[in-house]
Amino acid sequence: MSADGERWVLLNASPDIGAQLRASPALWPRHGLRDSPIEAVVLMDSQIDHVAGLLSLREGSRLQLYCTPESHEDLTGSLPLLKALESYSGVRWHPMPLEPGGGAWHEVAGLRLQAVPVPGKAPPYSPRRQAEARSDNAAVMIEDSASGRRLFYAPGLARVGEAERRCLDGCDTVLVDGTFWSEDEMVVAGLGKKHAADMGHLPQCDGPHGPGMLRALDACAARRKVLIHINNSNPILDEDGPERAELVRRGIEVAFDGMELEI
Amino acid sequence: MSADGERWVLLNASPDIGAQLRASPALWPRHGLRDSPIEAVVLMDSQIDHVAGLLSLREGSRLQLYCTPESHEDLTGSLPLLKALESYSGVRWHPMPLEPGGGAWHEVAGLRLQAVPVPGKAPPYSPRRQAEARSDNAAVMIEDSASGRRLFYAPGLARVGEAERRCLDGCDTVLVDGTFWSEDEMVVAGLGKKHAADMGHLPQCDGPHGPGMLRALDACAARRKVLIHINNSNPILDEDGPERAELVRRGIEVAFDGMELEI
Incomplete structure (x- = not known):
């Protein structure tokens, strides 16, 4: 950026x-x-x-x-x-x-950055992986010093609570965790034994742990809503599939390599 | 392979x-x-x-x-x-x-592999970097179990001595260190302070430390001689330059992304 x-x-x-x-x-x-x-x-x-x-x-x-x-x-x-x-x-x-x-807030190259704690998981190799203490994953709020416009960037987001909702609402553009469509996507596809929650991701659909990312984005006032960090098992990658059509209906975009955004 | x-x-x-x-x-x-x-x-x-x-x-x-x-x-x-x-x-x-x-010799997937010690340098981050003891870099001799044909692969090679000469001569195809054209290439280009020898590479041209890779390849009987691991400062990357023309004259090839070889 x-x-x-x-x-x-x-x-x-x-x-x-x-x-x-x-x-x-x-x-x-x-x-x-x-x-x-x-x-x-x-x-x-x-x-x-x-x-x-x-x-x-x-x-x-x-x-x-x-x-x-x-x-x-x-x-x-x-x-x-x-x-x-x-x-x-x-x-x-x-x-x-x-x-x-x-x-x-950090001033970096004409931008202002603020780290925001979000629910997530430490990496598998980290000694903090099993510590279920407080979250130590960051999302970042980015403000263009000139226009004052804000972007929220959260590639890993395990839950949208009150604090995350405020972040989403305070921004013109939000780029959020689009890893999985459903909670048990990896298991159903035979790719692993882990559920989305085990890996620190909130799936797009509602699931056993509550409402999914789609509901959070529906409730958010941002002008542009973009899913990022998409796993290769996620059916939203199929541009002709019903899942993608549902995103289009809701005004949610899917990031792609080389995508350019102006906030 | x-x-x-x-x-x-x-x-x-x-x-x-x-x-x-x-x-x-x-x-x-x-x-x-x-x-x-x-x-x-x-x-x-x-x-x-x-x-x-x-x-x-x-x-x-x-x-x-x-x-x-x-x-x-x-x-x-x-x-x-x-x-x-x-x-x-x-x-x-x-x-x-x-x-x-x-x-x-190691049997791997229908191939036979033998590690050969070659002069080189441990990586900058390694505690062995400064230890000028014996070489611990490997080149590898690869033999197709069916045909018996051999390839010598040595992306880092600081010197061609008697042992390396024997390896080069015993192979049908050799893929060797093509990092630098000349000993002081990085310095002259303003890219750093290190000479080829400091980084564990034998340049193609003769230099202060003796004959270069071209002479070693001239003396080698392999059917195909290919330079690999080429630094972006090396003029042989210019397909129309005099250095590349010299390689062509000597029957030496320059590897490229996606190159396929059959031994």
Whole structure:
């Protein structure tokens, strides 16, 4: 994301970050071969799919990294990618401690960022995985300093409670967890034994744990509602399927590689 | 690589392994969504560019991994990707201890593999980086059990001595370190302060440390000679440049994404 089209901030660092950079001319070097318009990376959590790409960002200048103390602990402990990066470009960590209702605002490249704690699960490799204490996953509220418009970004979201509802309502655009259509999708497809709730995701449909993401989005006043972080088992990926038609009826979009949004 | 077109063995796991799998129908699942025809991964070393892709191979069955005890130490120590993978598909390690002249032969999916110690450098993040003791980087000799034909694969090769010369000569096809054209290429291009030798690579041209890779390949009887692992600063990437023309004159090929070889 970018406020000025010059300086860019990445939300999570996906394993395929190399392909993403090659496909995005805005992120290409401008002032020499090892230059980069990427000003910072903001992590929601320390899930492998959100952090493995950090290893590919090791040949430019010092990486400016925003993440929670919990994610930082994983990335210097069980999966110490940040320690390994010290032998390359190095990392400067900007802590984003999670506070109920949202923590401090960070000014990054003309944008304002606020980490918001959301219900979720620590990664399987993390010692915090089994600790069912308070949530330490982040969603992020992003405000364009110029227009004041806001976007809510939450690729992992296990429940929409009162606090999450306020976040959704306070934004022009919401990008939320679209991992699963139904609670037992992986089990029914024979892909695993885990339910959505076990993995820290709220499915789109209502289920045994209560109303699904669709109801939460129906109740939300945002101008654009976009599902992101979609598992390859999710039937909404079939553009001609009934599930996709239902999303269209409700005015909910499905993110795709290379999607561009203006808030 | 594959002996039968059914079971495949990967040499190193590049960060862009996801894109590689998507681009290679032979590596797609056949018997269900999480199936994979990948039987094993063989690592030459623990360089980030050779191991980061392991994190993307965590959703199938147990990973069969062949690597040296030194690489295994890095990948369970400083950069413990293998430990993290234990929370997903898990890893079975097949040790390939390095012995002068080549260690034991391993039978993998109809192929025979032998690790050969070659001069090189441990990765920057490794505690072994500064230890200038014996080499612990591997090249691998691959033999098709049916035809007996051999391929030598050495993406990192800091020197071609007597032992390496024997490996090159004993093969029908050689794939060797093509990182740099000249010893000071990175410095001249303003990309860094390190010379080829500092990074454990033998440049194609002769240099202050002696004859380059071109002379070694000229003296080698292999039918096909291919440069791999080419840095983006290397002028041989320019298909119309004089350096590429020189390779053509010498009968040396330059590898490219998606290249297929039959030995």
